[in-house]
Amino acid sequence: MKSFRFWATSGLFAMLCILALAPRTTFATGSPRDVVRELSDAVIAVLQEKNLSADAKREKIRGIVQGYVDFSTMSRLVLARNWASLSDSQKAEFVEEFKQHLSVVYGKNVESYNNEKVQITGDRDEGRGDWTVQTKIIRPQGGADILVDYRLRQIDGSWKVIDLIIERVSLVSNFRSQFQEVMANGGIEKLLQLLREKNAAGQPLKS
Amino acid sequence: MPVPPLDQPSAPAPITERDPWEPFNRKIFWFNDKVDSYVLEPTAKGWNFVVPNEIQTCLTNFFYNLRFPIQTVNDLLQGKVQRAASDVGRFFVNTTFGVAGFFDPASSVGLDFQWEDFGQTLGWWGVGTGPYLVLPILGPSDIRDGGGLIFDTAASITPFFVNGYYLFAARSVDLINTRAIYADTIEKAKESSIDYYTFVRNAYLQRRAAMIRDQEAATAETQEDLYHP
Numbered sequence: 001m002k003s004f005r006f007w008a009t010s011g012l013f014a015m016l017c018i019l020a021l022a023p024r025t026t027f028a029t030g031s032p033r034d035v036v037r038e039l040s041d042a043v044i045a046v047l048q049e050k051n052l053s054a055d056a057k058r059e060k061i062r063g064i065v066q067g068y069v070d071f072s073t074m075s076r077l078v079l080a081r082n083w084a085s086l087s088d089s090q091k092a093e094f095v096e097e098f099k100q101h102l103s104v105v106y107g108k109n110v111e112s113y114n115n116e117k118v119q120i121t122g123d124r125d126e127g128r129g130d131w132t133v134q135t136k137i138i139r140p141q142g143g144a145d146i147l148v149d150y151r152l153r154q155i156d157g158s159w160k161v162i163d164l165i166i167e168r169v170s171l172v173s174n175f176r177s178q179f180q181e182v183m184a185n186g187g188i189e190k191l192l193q194l195l196r197e198k199n200a201a202g203q204p205l206k207s
Numbered sequence: 208m209p210v211p212p213l214d215q216p217s218a219p220a221p222i223t224e225r226d227p228w229e230p231f232n233r234k235i236f237w238f239n240d241k242v243d244s245y246v247l248e249p250t251a252k253g254w255n256f257v258v259p260n261e262i263q264t265c266l267t268n269f270f271y272n273l274r275f276p277i278q279t280v281n282d283l284l285q286g287k288v289q290r291a292a293s294d295v296g297r298f299f300v301n302t303t304f305g306v307a308g309f310f311d312p313a314s315s316v317g318l319d320f321q322w323e324d325f326g327q328t329l330g331w332w333g334v335g336t337g338p339y340l341v342l343p344i345l346g347p348s349d350i351r352d353g354g355g356l357i358f359d360t361a362a363s364i365t366p367f368f369v370n371g372y373y374l375f376a377a378r379s380v381d382l383i384n385t386r387a388i389y390a391d392t393i394e395k396a397k398e399s400s401i402d403y404y405t406f407v408r409n410a411y412l413q414r415r416a417a418m419i420r421d422q423e424a425a426t427a428e429t430q431e432d433l434y435h436p
Contacts, residue, residue, distance in 0.1 A: 080436040105399040112391070130434060142260050151434070162434070168417035169410045173433055177224055177409040178402045194401055202398065 032131040032152045033123050035159045039068045040118040040135070047113045058107045070160035071099045073153065077162065078175045082183055090188055097195040098175075104202045114141045118148075129154050130162075224408060225338050232341040236404050239346060243386075251387040258387070265309040266384045270377075271320055272301050272308030277359045281323040285331045293318045322418065325362070326355030330419035339408055347411035 030038070046052070046060045075095045076083050086094065122134040130153050137146040151163035151170075163172040182191045226232060254263075275298040282291035297313040297320065304312045314320065329351050330336070337350030348356070369377070386393075400406035 077434060077436060080432075083436075101399075105395070108395070108398070126430060126434075128435065130430075142264070153434075167414070169413045170433065173413060174406060174409045175401075176433075178400060178405040181402050181405045191401075198401065 030159075031123075032133050032150075032159045033120060035068065035152065036133040036135060036150050036161075037120060039064070039161070044116075044118065047110065054110050057110050058103075061110070062103055062107070065103075068161055070153070070155050070162055071095055071102075073155065073160065073162045074098070074172065077172045078179060080176055080180075082180070082188070086188055090192070093192060094188070094195075097192060097199060100199045101195055104199055114139065116140070126151070131159065132165075223336075224412060225336070226408065227338050228340070232339065233404055235341040235343055236407070239341065239344060240403075242344065247383065247386050248390070250383050251390055254383050254387040255390060258384075263384055263388055266380065267388065268301070268305065268311045269308045270381045270384075271311075272298065272305070273363075276364050277325075277362050278323050280362050281325055281328045281359075284325075284328045285323070290321065290323075321421070324352075324355055325358040326352030326415070327419050329355055330415070336412065336415070339412065347407050349412070349415075352415065 042064045043061055046057050046064070049057065052060070072095050075091075075098050078098065079086070079094070083091070117138045117140070119136045119138055120133060121136050124132050124134075126132055130151060133150045133152065135148050135150065137148060139145065147165075147167050149165035150161050151165065151172075152159040153162045154160075163170055165171070179191055182194060275294060278294045279291050279298075282288075282294055297318045300313040300316070300318065301308045301311055304310075311320070326348075334351050336352070340348045340350055340353055342348050342353060345356070396406060396410075397403055
């Protein structure tokens with residue numbers, strides 16, 4: 001019993017030392033809250049530009065989002081247990097197609113932008129290196145506010161978005177269950193083919 | 208039945224998408240989708256064209272106000288005395304100052320609306336969802352929430368005051384109006400999904416789980432599996 005207490009206290013002491021001495025690189029790039037603020041400010045700035053075509057705006061926003069969202073982590077979470085069964089080239093293709101799918105889907109919102117503002121309403125530590133930032137999209141032209149939570153994870157020293165929870169529905173969970181359904185019936189090839197078709201059909205970007 | 212502590216909802220199980228009747232559910236889903244594309248969607252489009260947004264909001268307020276008995280009963284069944292008081296307050300403020308409930312001045316004085324129903328109450332008591340269930344016309348549900356719907360219909364006082372035809376007309380207006388308000392959302396959901404049936408099932412179950420917990424993210428309990436698979 002005594003030795004347990006000894007190890008527990010000295011272990012705790014050692015941990016405190018490490019924590020105290022550890023360089024604060026983890027917060028060098030700003031808190032998760034700052035990251036979400038930056039991201040939404042940057043996107044809204046583009047949306048408010050008057051002399052840009054919708055396509056040009058989409059292209060610009062795509063560039064911005066790329067720097068904030070970790071699509072490969074998101075893809076891994078979406079495929080979950082199935083991820084390991086993919087070959088390297090399938091993984092790479094999936095990340096690309098999934099990213100493209102999200103940009104096609106969300107890119108369509110560019111036209112319907114109507115002076116919405118983003119308000120950060122809170123944030124919380126989720127443990128194991130994850131953080132959630134809660135926001136609200138305020139619609140001055142009427143309509144109920146939209147709740148959007150960002151799940152962030154520290155990857156290579158900076159906070160990256162790994163999931164969006166829109167009106168209490170997690171995007172990762174939602175796509176995971178859809179993709180599981182498709183893969184259960186046709187495997188990864190079927191899923192990739194569906195994504196390719198969908199992306200080709202709904203392509204808002206020229207190419 | 209075990210009595211839950213009043214200050215804390217009993218921890219719900221992480222969402223599981225149990226769908227043993229999937230082939231049957233998919234048939235009903237297909238049927239609903241047809242009804243939607245041939246009847247509801249076109250009507251809702253016309254509605255959106257004719258009825259201004261402000262009026263649509265007024266109608267939503269009106270129907271929400273009529274939910275007052277259901278809201279209050281379920282607040283109390285979940286031990287939320289403050290919310291029950293707030294819902295009673297809402298009803299009086301909105302019925303009088305809000306002109307029979309068409310406006311919602313209560314929200315601007317801090318009595319905000321938070322949807323409650325018997326399915327949520329059961330969930331709060333710790334009853335699981337049971338298998339997923341698609342109801343004709345009414346759409347996604349599960350055994351628990353479908354049962355809850357029967358209770359809520361019984362708890363609603365309107366049928367005692369209103370003649371059946373008017374009630375049917377009112378329900379139809381409510382349905383079309385709601386469909387019209389969510390027209391864009393539904394269109395985007397269809398476009399963005401790879402498998403729309405699964406999209407709806409997952410979204411429904413996630414949202415319901417979050418509503419039972421009265422919190423904004425549906426992911427707290429499912430974190431482990433979701434974010435560290």
